[in-house]
Amino acid sequence: MTDRNVPCPVCRTLVNWDSPEAHWRPFCSERCQTIDLGGWLQEENRIPGVEVPEEFLDELDTGDESANE
Numbered sequence: 001m002t003d004r005n006v007p008c009p010v011c012r013t014l015v016n017w018d019s020p021e022a023h024w025r026p027f028c029s030e031r032c033q034t035i036d037l038g039g040w041l042q043e044e045n046r047i048p049g050v051e052v053p054e055e056f057l058d059e060l061d062t063g064d065e066s067a068n069e
C-alpha cells in the first residue's frame with residue numbers, strides 16, 4: 001500500500017513512483033521528459049532582465065516603411 005501514483009507534469013498520466021519501471025519520474029516517459037526540458041530551455045533563452053526597447057520592436061514590425069523622416 002505504499003504505491004505513490006503521481007501525475008506526469010507533462011501529460012498527467014499517473015506514474016507509479018515506486019515501480020522499478022518508472023525510469024523517467026516524475027515523467028511518465030522519456031518523451032515527456034524531453035518535452036519538459038525543451039520548455040525549460042526556451043524559458044532560459046528568453047534572458048530575463050534584458051529589455052528590448054519598444055521603438056526597436058516597432059521598427060521590426062513596420063519594416064523600412066516611413067522609418068526615415
Ligand SMILES: [Zn+2]
Pocket residue numbers: 008009010011012013027028029032
Ligand atoms: Zn507524460
